Amino acid sequence: MSFDISLISNYNTGMESRDIISLIAKIREKVNRFIVAEMVKYGIEDVGTSHGDILYALFKSHRLTMADVSKRINKDKSTVTALVDKLVRLGYVIKERDREDTRVVYVALTRKGIELKPVFESISKDMLDMFYSNISDKEKEDLLHILKKIDNNL
Template sequence: MENRDVISLISKIREKVNRFIVSEMVKYGIEGIATSHGDIIYALFRAPRLTMADISRRINKDKSTVTALVDKLVRLGYVTKERDTEDTRVVYVALTGKGRELEPIFESISQELLDVFYSDISDKEKEDLLHILKRIYGNF
């Protein structure tokens, strides 16, 4: 393997991780949600009510993409949208009861994913990997 193969390998790992997450969600009876929807749901686990702009910043996606993702989550019953009463340009998003029920499932899937991801990887190697990936991310 050459140094230039690392980008391809990272891409392949991302694909495998996404497939793993989706297949685990299906095992829990959750269908119709992509990993990009999960980013929004996770953001709402940490803050119960966010504006579309806040979500866009937190998940690093443009507002039009976030709007499409949120609209699907609304249709599936996981989130609600509400306009600000004073500034109707601002839209708030919040989890519904159905959306909040996903938290223990998502946490379980995340733990399973991490167990597979870091199988046979030492704590030192984990730290080194994270450090290197952060530096590479910062290059862009």
């Protein structure tokens, strides 16, 4: 289903609060562009930002079931399958069936996938340094609190 974000920004809620959703979308686009540009600097041109959540989940737990990956990154199983299959083709992860229950499929990082971790950590640090420049700890806390409330409302 496609949704036009401009429909929300045209909704009159007063005090320009309707611009918040548009601003969040613009920030997300800028963050994604930054990440892609940084990955290119490291010579990583085959991994998209959509693969990042999967790789981060695997950096924390080197082996997960496909169902666990789906839950952790909050994406449906078919989407996760397509993303993981591409990571398999690129050599970053492997898929293994459980020996006792063949319905269960595990995903694990390969050596090539593990080698991405310091690169991703560096890009994340640079992104967060830029993202939070000129923002106080109190403002960070307030922003996180408000965004969590919004997330819970949806």
